Amino acid sequence: DDGYSLWLRTSAPATGQAAVTRLGDSATLRLAESELRRALPAGTPPVVVATAAAPGIAALGLPFVGLGDEGYLVRRVTLAGRSVLLVAGNGDRGTLYGAFALLRALGTGDRAETVALRSAPKVKLRVLNHWDNLDGTVERGYAGQSLWDWWTLPDFDDPRYTDYARANASIGINGTVLNNVNAKTDSLTAPYIAKAAKLAAVFRPWGIKVYLSARFSAPIELGGLKTADPRDPAVAAWWRAKSDEIYRAIPDFGGFLVKANSEGQPGPRDYGASHADGANMLAAAVAPHGGIVMWRAFVYAETDPTDRAKQAYSEFKPLDGRFADNVLVQVKNGAIDFQPREPFHPLFGAMPKTPLMIEFQITKEYLGFATHLAYLGPLFAETLHAKTGRRRDETVADVVDGSAEGHKLTGMAGVANIGRDRDWSGSTFNQANWYAFGRLAWDPDLTSEGIAREWAAQTFGTDPQVVATTTAMMAGSREAVVDYTGAFGLAHLMATGHHYGPGPWVADLARPEWNPTYYHRADPDGIGFERGRGGSDAVDQYAPSVARQLARPETTPERELLWFHHVRWDRRMADGKTLWEDLVAHYDTGVGYVAGMQRQWDTLRDKIDAERWQKTATYLAIQQREARWWRDASLAYWMSVNHRPLPAGVAAPEHDLAWYKAQSYPHAPGHTS
Ligand code: BDP
Numbered sequence: 048d049d050g051y052s053l054w055l056r057t058s059a060p061a062t063g064q065a066a067v068t069r070l071g072d073s074a075t076l077r078l079a080e081s082e083l084r085r086a087l088p089a090g091t092p093p094v095v096v097a098t099a100a101a102p103g104i105a106a107l108g109l110p111f112v113g114l115g116d117e118g119y120l121v122r123r124v125t126l127a128g129r130s131v132l133l134v135a136g137n138g139d140r141g142t143l144y145g146a147f148a149l150l151r152a153l154g155t156g157d158r159a160e161t162v163a164l165r166s167a168p169k170v171k172l173r174v175l176n177h178w179d180n181l182d183g184t185v186e187r188g189y190a191g192q193s194l195w196d197w198w199t200l201p202d203f204d205d206p207r208y209t210d211y212a213r214a215n216a217s218i219g220i221n222g223t224v225l226n227n228v229n230a231k232t233d234s235l236t237a238p239y240i241a242k243a244a245k246l247a248a249v250f251r252p253w254g255i256k257v258y259l260s261a262r263f264s265a266p267i268e269l270g271g272l273k274t275a276d277p278r279d280p281a282v283a284a285w286w287r288a289k290s291d292e293i294y295r296a297i298p299d300f301g302g303f304l305v306k307a308n309s310e311g312q313p314g315p316r317d318y319g320a321s322h323a324d325g326a327n328m329l330a331a332a333v334a335p336h337g338g339i340v341m342w343r344a345f346v347y348a349e350t351d352p353t354d355r356a357k358q359a360y361s362e363f364k365p366l367d368g369r370f371a372d373n374v375l376v377q378v379k380n381g382a383i384d385f386q387p388r389e390p391f392h393p394l395f396g397a398m399p400k401t402p403l404m405i406e407f408q409i410t411k412e413y414l415g416f417a418t419h420l421a422y423l424g425p426l427f428a429e430t431l432h433a434k435t436g437r438r439r440d441e442t443v444a445d446v447v448d449g450s451a452e453g454h455k456l457t458g459m460a461g462v463a464n465i466g467r468d469r470d471w472s473g474s475t476f477n478q479a480n481w482y483a484f485g486r487l488a489w490d491p492d493l494t495s496e497g498i499a500r501e502w503a504a505q506t507f508g509t510d511p512q513v514v515a516t517t518t519a520m521m522a523g524s525r526e527a528v529v530d531y532t533g534a535f536g537l538a539h540l541m542a543t544g545h546h547y548g549p550g551p552w553v554a555d556l557a558r559p560e561w562n563p564t565y566y567h568r569a570d571p572d573g574i575g576f577e578r579g580r581g582g583s584d585a586v587d588q589y590a591p592s593v594a595r596q597l598a599r600p601e602t603t604p605e606r607e608l609l610w611f612h613h614v615r616w617d618r619r620m621a622d623g624k625t626l627w628e629d630l631v632a633h634y635d636t637g638v639g640y641v642a643g644m645q646r647q648w649d650t651l652r653d654k655i656d657a658e659r660w661q662k663t664a665t666y667l668a669i670q671q672r673e674a675r676w677w678r679d680a681s682l683a684y685w686m687s688v689n690h691r692p693l694p695a696g697v698a699a700p701e702h703d704l705a706w707y708k709a710q711s712y713p714h715a716p717g718h719t720s
Pocket of ligand 1 (some may be wrong): 186187228229306310345376384385719
């Protein structure tokens with residue numbers, strides 16, 4: 048088993064298939080029918096696939112109200128005198144999601160006789176962001192080349208495009224941004240619009256819309272204009288015409304994603320205009336077609352290096368209320384950059400008049416690439432379930448799903464970990480992160496444990512030992528990465544360029560906030576970035592109650608201590624040990640967790656097919672070696688700064704600091720191009 052089937056394993060034997068009847072006809076309903084036919088176990092009661100409007104359904108009096116276009120019901124009903132299992136939504140897409148939900152329920156142990164489901168997505172736009180380049184490489188992608196073969200599109204319809212759409216539909220993803228946020232203008236030229244249109248046609252019946260990352264300077268580069276100033280009528284007219292052209296080819300085109308004035312990308316600030324000016328100009332271009340703009344808040348300017356973590360808030364908070372109705376501001380889960388642990392971004396809850404989309408990174412740029420086993424469900428859920436302090440019990444999820452302010456346009460974006468590797472995501476367990484993103488985008492209140500169980504049962508089968516063991520491995524795996532790369536809220540400690548291994552000593556990069564030393568601020572006495580009131584005062588970007596808690600080290604959760612405070616190495620921690628002792632212990636806990644996963648995986652050797660078992664075992668061995676590398680290199684460096692001995696009984700780093708500093712991996716995967 049090469050992992051190609053993801054969590055969608057066909058269980059129907061060739062004979063004895065369940066009876067599936069379809070009421071109504073559309074490409075999407077036909078897919079719902081065929082998905083059930085291919086996977087329903089023999090012996091399932093007769094199934095009827097329909098929409099609420101089909102003959103005979105309304106008379107059943109089922110609770111379709113509130114399900115919207117995408118929600119579904121699965122119920123045992125009597126239809127024309129027959130007892131059947133009805134799978135139905137108000138619209139075709141709801142029915143398709145219902146079909147997948149039924150298969151998921153059966154695949155995780157529910158019985159067809161008693162199954163009853165009713166669900167609607169809480170978030171409207173559930174979108175993958177592909178950081179895929181037109182040359183086939185993927186920025187920070189660790190699962191091979193891009194799935195999109197731009198060269199042979201639009202002629203060649205690779206069957207993988209359909210399989211991709213099917214997998215996404217099965218977890219409720221309804222949008223995909225095809226190209227990198229570091230965008231090239233070529234993607235907006237006629238040939239590339241035709242290529243995107245082909246993908247849109249393949250994805251459409253699966254309920255997936257296509258979006259494009261737009262390069263803000265395109266009116267200059269493609270249109271021959273002298274400026275891309277959003278206030279210039281010629282610029283606005285160029286984007287209107289470009290949008291009209293796209294919509295002629297892709298009538299249901301979703302809209303644009305924009306990275307502006309960030310890491311060298313052009314944007315409205317180049318002309319003294321604001322992010323709102325830029326976003327609204329593009330929004331006006333797509334509005335007549337029902338399109339939207341996802342405008343990223345990921346900005347940090349060279350001119351203000353005092354605290355990078357404060358910049359997005361400083362720039363965007365004053366713009367609250369100034370964005371057009373069809374704009375979402377897309378905010379990373381944390382204020383810096385997808386680190387193994389970040390406190391939730393202070394913008395969540397701080398821009399009540401603006402729909403904020405949350406952006407997670409599914410690809411593990413800072414969590415060991417494709418090789419390390421790190422289940423991100425806990426990372427996603429930790430942010431979504433964090434309390435903003437703005438209103439009683441308000442969570443980040445409430446802001447994202449619109450319930451906090453009544454926003455109807457809502458969204459969640461995930462930077463995809465999908466590539467051409469046979470197993471799509473570089474490893475079997477990475478598939479779980481794609482899966483978890485989709486499920487949480489559908490319902491941000493789901494638990495990461497529940498999602499892990501669902502995924503494991505569908506991926507490896509319902510054998511209780513397999514499910515228990517794999518989910519136990521997954522449960523603490525992200526925390527293990529936190530531990531062996533740097534606990535207590537340390538962040539941005541990675542080497543330069545490839546972001547793979549450790550580089551806490553790096554201090555010589557051109558901009559201050561590119562250097563790990565900028566973030567950890569270790570000195571002989573202590574470590575951590577002071578963001579309290581005596582420091583950068585980033586804490587006051589949070590709601591007053593949260594800010595009060597974070598302002599002092601004594602009341603800051605230990606897991607975020609060094610993110611918010613510079614404290615002494617010999618500070619007493621909750622467990623009575625010093626910070627230094629505890630930090631060392633966490634490195635060992637992280638390394639030990641990986642060894643534990645190896646032992647757990649060994650017990651499944653006879654229960655999992657050889658190919659998936661072996662690859663995972665090999666990757667765990669790589670992870671074990673590299674966790675040790677992170678630990679040893681980090682400890683060697685911290686000791687060179689604090690001149691403290693290791694606590695008794697702790698193993699010394701294998702090599703000296705110079706050795707770790709000398710390691711370089713210029714050809715590590717996932718580069719920027
Ligand atoms: C950083 C990545 C960089 C991306 C950037 C972004 O290292 O490759 O372009 O995020 O989100 O984490 O735009």
